[in-house]
Amino acid sequence: MRRVSHLLQAVFFLLLASTAAADSELTATVDRNEIAIDETLNLRLRYSGKESGGQPDFELLEQDFDILSRQQSNQYRVINGRAESFVEWMLTLAPKREGRLFVPSLHLHGKVSDAIPITVSEAGSRPDGGDSKAFLEVELDKDRIYVQEQLLVKVRLYTVIGLHDISTDPLQIPGAHIEKVDEQRYERRIGGVAHAVYELTYAVFPESSGKLRIPALTYVAVAGRRDPFSLFNRNTQRLRLRSEAKEIEVLPKPDSYSGEHWLPAASLGIVQSWSQDPDTFKVGEPITRIITIRAEGLRAAQLPPLPRINVEGLKTYPDQPQQDDQAGASGISGSRIETTAIVATRAGEYQLPPITLSWWDTKAGRQRVTQLPAFRFTVSGAPGAAGTSASGPSTLPAPATGSQLSGDAFWRNLAIAAVASHLLWIFYFWWFRRHLGVPRNYNPAPQRKSTTESREILLQAAESGDATRLREALQSWLYERCPKLKGKGIDEASEQLQLKELTKLQQLLNAALYVKPARPLNRQQVQILVKKLLRAEAEPQAQPKQGSLPELFG
Known part of the structure; x- marks a missing residue:
């Protein structure tokens, strides 16, 4: 009898489940219908039916909203003897513009959800009262500028909560050249409350006169601490912060400018x-x-x-x-x-x-x-010219015939010396390449203890203007940064690394060391090239991920 009773209960629950499955539907609900442009809303979409698999076409939402996050769950439960199973999607949406928007009707397995109206208002007033946990601020250093004049745009992210996974698109303005010039983190007190501040500074150069519009910037971040033992990190909240758009007048070149x-x-x-x-x-x-x-x-x-x-x-x-x-x-x-x-x-x-x-x-x-x-x-x-007058040519010019003969002899000797030095340089370049670019009387510099030390020695050599010292310091730095280059000359290293700064340094060194008459090194030019070479070598390691910002209070 007990087995029969259990069997009847199982049949009863199966009948209930099948009955519930027959009543399939697709419903959509939101947590609120009125939001500001810098706020988000949660959309819950639930499908209960006998067909499984698939999902609605969420691309319809992207006409008016950004989908910041999306989660899916499958549930089966029995409440007061009634069994039900359903699939549920939870989406976080951020409006793309102000006005009256709609969460559109979504379709799945022949079922259609109802459209939901959403009213989006402008961003609230500046949260100087300290009630906002995070907000953006944009500041311009001038009220109006001239065409091609530099405008500094400072974007500040304020927060009193832990933010991580912060991302943003770079500032883009049609008709203007833009460069990011500075990045700072510091703390500022607003209304007696300490805020962590992350500040980016952009230099903007408008290319034409008229109205220049600085578009609203959007930052997406996750608030709360990540739990390494939680699969879904339910204690975190995804935020979207949006700044106010700015507009500035760009004046043409003044008529009085000459x-x-x-x-x-x-x-x-x-x-x-x-x-x-x-x-x-x-x-x-x-x-x-x-x-x-x-x-x-x-x-x-x-x-x-x-x-x-x-x-x-x-x-x-x-x-x-x-x-x-x-x-x-x-x-x-x-x-x-x-x-x-x-x-x-x-x-x-x-x-x-x-x-x-x-x-x-x-x-x-x-x-x-x-x-x-x-x-x-x-x-x-x-030096050593015969018959040079003590009074100098600027006082008493030499006779025309003697001057012409002296000039012809000078240029003939200079041409012979140039051809001879060119042939000598070609022979030496061939010998240099054949013997790995190391002169016979060259003693390799001892191996440096650290990369920092070799960088400092290279910078000091660039400041000295000594071509031989610069060549030794450059080779030592190259050998330490790229051990595979040991034994190779600077010319071979330049061909292999394809760095324009290194190629230019090689040309200047060759002109100063191996060409007659030698061309002295330009110290300022050499220092700039060396600094650019060191910066180009360091940037790939220090470059952060595009659109990624450091954690604040993380």
């Missing part, structure tokens, strides 16, 4: 330096002139090229200009370095013309002019 190039900057300076004392300038010996333009609030790409030297009696050999941008909390400072080798063909007094640049002072709101004054110097005769 400069050849439009340069809106906070400051602009021109500095001149020489590879050696110009007072020692001799006929036929090269000397290098280095001019650096540095502007605060301008990118290096915005700085114009300088006019070429066109002085009779001087031959010039300009090098490729070096451009560099330094980023910091105050924005970008761009620099352009132009290097020119100068060879005098005859002795005498020379004057290099002044260099003048007009620019717009964004702080004072007016046009300014920065000028590098004209530079006068004296070139003495070639």
Whole structure:
């Protein structure tokens, strides 16, 4: 009798389950129908029916909402003798815009859920009262700017709770060049409550006049501590933070501006330096002139090229200009370095013309002019030249016939020396490659104790301007960073690593060590190349994941 009783109960429950399965339906509910643009809502979708598998087409939701999270569960339960089974989806939604939106009707196994209206209002007032646990703030450093002028945009994330898995899309503005220049974390008290602050600073350069709109930025984060022993981390909450959009007026170039190039900057300076004392300038010996333009609030790409030297009696050999941008909390400072080798063909007094640049002072709101004054110097005769007059050629010029013969002899000797040195350099380059790029009298530098030490030695060698010392320090650093390169020369390392900074350093070293007449190293250019090389080597390891931010109070 007991077995019969159990059998009847089982049949009864099966009948109840089948009856419940017959009443299949798809229902959708939300936790609230009115939210702000910076808030989220929870959508619960439940299907009870006899068919299994599949899921609704959630892409319909993405027309008006971002799906921040989605979870699925299968349940079977008996309540007061009634059995029911169902599949349930829980979605966290964030509205994409303000106004009246709809959670659309969703379909599954022939069943359709009802559409749900959602009213989305604008973001609430600034939460200075401390009632919000996390919020975003956007600050512009100016009320209006000129076209191509730098605008600093600071985005701050405030929180009093633990946030992790923070992600955001980078700032994008059509018609503007944007660079992230600074990143800081600190603490600020608002209404007596301590907030952790994560601040990003962007430099924005508008390319045309008119209204420039800084779009609303969206941060997605998880609040609460992650539980390593929980599969679903039910104690956490996914948040979406949204900033307010900003708008700023961009003015065209002033009509009163008369400069050849439009340069809106906070400051602009021109500095001149020489590879050696110009007072020692001799006929036929090269000397290098280095001019650096540095502007605060301008990118290096915005700085114009300088006019070429066109002085009779001087031959010039300009090098490729070096451009560099330094980023910091105050924005970008761009620099352009132009290097020119100068060879005098005859002795005498020379004057290099002044260099003048007009620019717009964004702080004072007016046009300014920065000028590098004209530079006068004296070139003495070639060492050991016979028959050189004590009074100098600038006082009593030599007879025409003698001058022509002397000039012809000089250029003939220079051509012979150039051909001979070129052949010698080709032979030495072949021998250098054949013997792994190590000179016979070269003693390898002892192995450094640490990467930091080799970096410092390389930086010191770059500052010294000594080509031999720089070559040894560069090889030592390369051997330590890439053990597979040991025994190879800098030229082979450059071919293998394909680093443009290393290739340029190799060219400068070859010109200073193996070419006649040797070209002295440009210290400023070498220092910039070395710093870029070290930075390029370090960035792949330190670069964080795109769109990923550090944990706050995590």
